[in-house]
Amino acid sequence: MSKEYEAIIVGGGVIGGAIAYNLAKRGKKVLLLEKDRLASQASSAAAGMLAAQAELSGCGQLFPLAKESRRMFPFLEEEIKKVSGVDIQLVNKGTLKPALTEAEEIACKQSIEKYQEAGEQADWLTAEQAKKLEPNLSCAVRGAMYIKKDGHVSAPHLTRGFLYAAAVLGADIFEYEEVLSLQQQGGEITGVNTSKSSYLSPNVIIAGGAWSDKLLKETEAPLNTYPVKGECFSLLIQKPLLSYTIFSDGCYLVPKSGGRIIVGATVKQNTFDRTVTMKGIYSLMDKAKSLVPVIINAELEKAWAGIRPQTADALPYLGEHPALEGLFVATGHYRNGILLSPITGEVMADLVEKKTTGVDLTPFRLERNNMTSVGNGGSI
């Protein structure tokens, strides 16, 4: 097997998979390297919400990217199914963000105003209207923001779909092979050295999630990222109990097809520890039952955790390294990795091909790294 590639992707999660898929689709000879199992970290742990509006409570710098990426899912669903046979399980019924307190009500209404000003759909429902749409909502709900376009997919299926589709299109994908260092010459990337071998390529894309900065530590533009644990659990039901995603501060409930509800996610900063704590699950249960009381009767299926890559300014890194030509970075998607994967795959492939991208990537350049503090990533 030849050891030269047109592009090498480091990381076998949803972002790495999306990039590999886009490059393979464009006919590139691609290698993807994953240090552990494919899709073994945050990509499989995610609940799969496409919460472009519910999560980004306003119209900040990430919103245009999020909105465009959300728009791409119906096409992607068809494409991935056709190429790989995998159903990414897109559900497009919309999201309710209920307000249990006056403060939450005010925040929702402010968001709605901003979205409406920007020409985006977002409506306030009275308690009565909300309960009509979703009868199992708590009686304590004061009303809810209704977002029609925020759907969800199955995160493990999306990730597996990208990766398997890339393989179908010719990409080489190796598990359990860790990239230990980068090869460079005269300011240009030339390849990677792994735990097992070496590979040559003029393009290397780091898409290693919370582990991305290990490889960039010694470069002139280290990343300013930190890991954030999120714990989740799932419930099984025998009859439909929810139709909409219920999104709230500190807790969301995502009704998956066939009777599974995913409840997430805690936020614990600066740890790679993936253990699920009693504290995390107890606090999620507490919040979930305050939103949808009858959920307490559902069957507890399982609990898990994932480590998400957050950045100091709460924006992902999407760009070329300022000091190493051919070295690209795509990480820092935090809670929006699933949502942003289609657009990330596309713009990173554009960058590798030196094409202009349809979206403005200025806010996501690596050069912005004149940050000082870590951990104040704000409300995202």
Add this chain to the structure above:
Amino acid sequence: MSKEYEAIIVGGGVIGGAIAYNLAKRGKKVLLLEKDRLASQASSAAAGMLAAQAELSGCGQLFPLAKESRRMFPFLEEEIKKVSGVDIQLVNKGTLKPALTEAEEIACKQSIEKYQEAGEQADWLTAEQAKKLEPNLSCAVRGAMYIKKDGHVSAPHLTRGFLYAAAVLGADIFEYEEVLSLQQQGGEITGVNTSKSSYLSPNVIIAGGAWSDKLLKETEAPLNTYPVKGECFSLLIQKPLLSYTIFSDGCYLVPKSGGRIIVGATVKQNTFDRTVTMKGIYSLMDKAKSLVPVIINAELEKAWAGIRPQTADALPYLGEHPALEGLFVATGHYRNGILLSPITGEVMADLVEKKTTGVDLTPFRLERNNMTSVGNGGSI
């Protein structure tokens, strides 16, 4: 909750689910009772082949039913997805039945002849032609029968889809509730007694797979069925390795979407023991690698077993009990439960509604129980 129903179904597998779904779709008030977990036996263990032709090597009494049922899957896929959100993962690429020996070649060609006489597609491929379609076939293959219409679905998803769709349409579905005895009065069924309660209904349908005859032991028409264990295992691959179902005597390989291959199934008669033996898996591996040698490099995912209901004459029971009006039986589908579930659901709903069915059910009546021997069910 009312304890009267228009129909009570005993058994929460794919057959029970299909019947519940059809009755619920027709507006009936339905109760389904399962002694253990839903879909916990053969329905989830199956590889999901729709092998109307590959399995039934000729045009016997079961073939019209099998053919009609196979035809129903594309419509069912859409319907189940719409009602329940579950993708049954229908793949319609066709099946190859390779011949490794002269005897197998002769048998294949005889089958082909029969199918062609009956107007069914079935073609003989030379070794070269077969290898062109499926390059990873063994060089020892002498040729293969090619059946275009025998596809496959995901058996657990189909079963879950039927059951959840039935629940969406209003059916009551209770797990862990065993029917201990039937209630009857004057030759008519009136209800059932369970491990927890009693329920009334003029229609009771026994769809309990290999466990069905327990309830009929004391009636005038006991079933002549016996349990047959089948062991399977699954493999994971990172790149496509097979396109077609490879079907052979004693072993089949079913390439599922996203990189899973299911290899099945052993045949051990007259046991309810669901343990997976080293012997079973070793013998399947042995056969599988003789068909597709490179498969040996795939990752072993897991192994499991299921207990299938076989009958003395190798035909299922689909009919009303001769001595108890309102008591229906649908079992004995052996290795064809997944394939036959759509048509079974439909004809059983017809029987309950006293409608005429589109297919001739005479061969499947319970009255044929003047059988003498058990276990000579033949080659099916």
Add this chain to the structure above:
Amino acid sequence: MSKEYEAIIVGGGVIGGAIAYNLAKRGKKVLLLEKDRLASQASSAAAGMLAAQAELSGCGQLFPLAKESRRMFPFLEEEIKKVSGVDIQLVNKGTLKPALTEAEEIACKQSIEKYQEAGEQADWLTAEQAKKLEPNLSCAVRGAMYIKKDGHVSAPHLTRGFLYAAAVLGADIFEYEEVLSLQQQGGEITGVNTSKSSYLSPNVIIAGGAWSDKLLKETEAPLNTYPVKGECFSLLIQKPLLSYTIFSDGCYLVPKSGGRIIVGATVKQNTFDRTVTMKGIYSLMDKAKSLVPVIINAELEKAWAGIRPQTADALPYLGEHPALEGLFVATGHYRNGILLSPITGEVMADLVEKKTTGVDLTPFRLERNNMTSVGNGGSI
């Protein structure tokens, strides 16, 4: 293989295992039949407390049996290890029963008084004394009953140990073989009919836990039992956090060796449903953290449930059937099956051998079945 046995035991849990072990040890030719997997129900779900005093809050009719059984464990541990190699993981550090309310304090002190009058150890510790023994107890604890002799074992290891030791000593043990009916002649038991075969024996012992009464429904002395679900979960810790079993109304915490803590158990009457509900786990977590607040930081390992056999008068059945010679019953142990298994194995072997037993079995005879109500089993 011969199909005649000196004794047939129906049920492969801890009670069936203990009886099989005792009979095999006495040289009997024994058959044990289990309808599913060995140790697949309550026996493996139990936390393994030997709470002769903590559970039986006084000196009722069950106490002499419980006390004698508890005394047997150190000998049993050695014996089982020697015969089967299995370590039952006996821990004998004692139990604390903390009082969080005045009512609990009064109840504890009354228990202590009764125990002391009867010559049993049981002491009241002040809050300070209790916190000194177990520093992680909640500051809200008002004091605690301290019981030195109530230890614990690993329930799955004890069950497996009995069963494997019985097999080593020659017992035949068959899984997945359900006893469907009893054979009898002239008021004497003669054997059993199973889902697969028939076996002859003048002695049949029903030890089927919550499923025992199915076989006795039609006899002159049906059992008056009902199933009670109990849910549990386990935690993992990296450093010791508890030394004693913490036993409280509605919740106990059992510190297992090597860093596992089992938290149990909910009580849901009259169901065979083994699903773990969010409600059950949430309520246990709630109670557990009120007893030992720091426990909330532990890792959540898993959750499970078991179905325990309770009786109308809260006493087990241990005796011969009044109308069928040679038919014995040992069930209804409710939450005390693990604790009572050694003595049950011994007395049932005595009954089969027509020996006099060392303990008075009068309260546990089947003949007491002139009960009227079900479900008022009281506080046990």
Add this chain to the structure above:
Amino acid sequence: MSKEYEAIIVGGGVIGGAIAYNLAKRGKKVLLLEKDRLASQASSAAAGMLAAQAELSGCGQLFPLAKESRRMFPFLEEEIKKVSGVDIQLVNKGTLKPALTEAEEIACKQSIEKYQEAGEQADWLTAEQAKKLEPNLSCAVRGAMYIKKDGHVSAPHLTRGFLYAAAVLGADIFEYEEVLSLQQQGGEITGVNTSKSSYLSPNVIIAGGAWSDKLLKETEAPLNTYPVKGECFSLLIQKPLLSYTIFSDGCYLVPKSGGRIIVGATVKQNTFDRTVTMKGIYSLMDKAKSLVPVIINAELEKAWAGIRPQTADALPYLGEHPALEGLFVATGHYRNGILLSPITGEVMADLVEKKTTGVDLTPFRLERNNMTSVGNGGSI
């Protein structure tokens, strides 16, 4: 929490655990750091053989260490049980090494001669004698080497026991915290930098198994190690089937307590890939049934793989780094990590304490790294 320690151990497997336990026992303030879960790699994958003689077929340089370590287990068993409550499940029944071919017979007899010359027990059994000891051996066996002292333990329990005992004795043990680089000053180690923090210590011991050399890549004495995958599977039996460990070239069968048999292990060099292949399991089954034919009827429980650290000269590294005072290495134990863990824990603690050790560590020094080739580690 203070961030200064007397010793920092990198690696949470059996070797790291043994060292932490020994140092904690000697009153040292110890920190153990593990990049993933404790005991998640080779330590839990091992079958736990203490094959000082069966594995090391002669009296080479490793034998004195192996023999001394094997001798330590009975004491260790007691100690670990007392401190941590964990039973390491030591079984001391001996090992049979059957010869199926003439070449194997000759090799066995040569080994026996060497052992006897060295005053070690090792006897040749004729086929008849061997079958008398172990009736289920294949009739094709020509005889067997019988080694009385080679027993086995439960590898996961031993590892967990060391680690939990160390924690009980005061060691800090952190999971999911990767050591990214070493701190040094003037030729002396001063601490480590992790994915989360930094810690100071004058002693750092690398015990990271196959991952150890990552941290030493840049030092003057890099390790000459490579990873070797080993695949295993386990069987369940209801009645005893084997008494002795059956050890053969390419396959061993270890009868664990309570009815589990572990069959191992394949040898695949130079890979960190932990996937279990069909090829690996098939080849083990093939060999296992040639040794003990009836084993084919056992239940297949599960399959797994581990990555073992091998060195160029097939001897472990046990010593101080030649260029960095206070940096110690203990790795390269290959298939003997479980066996060698007690002695390794002791001698490494001696080295840290600058005590003289009872065994000659010369062959295991890091300075021997003037090796040229990798992968010719010989027969060990």
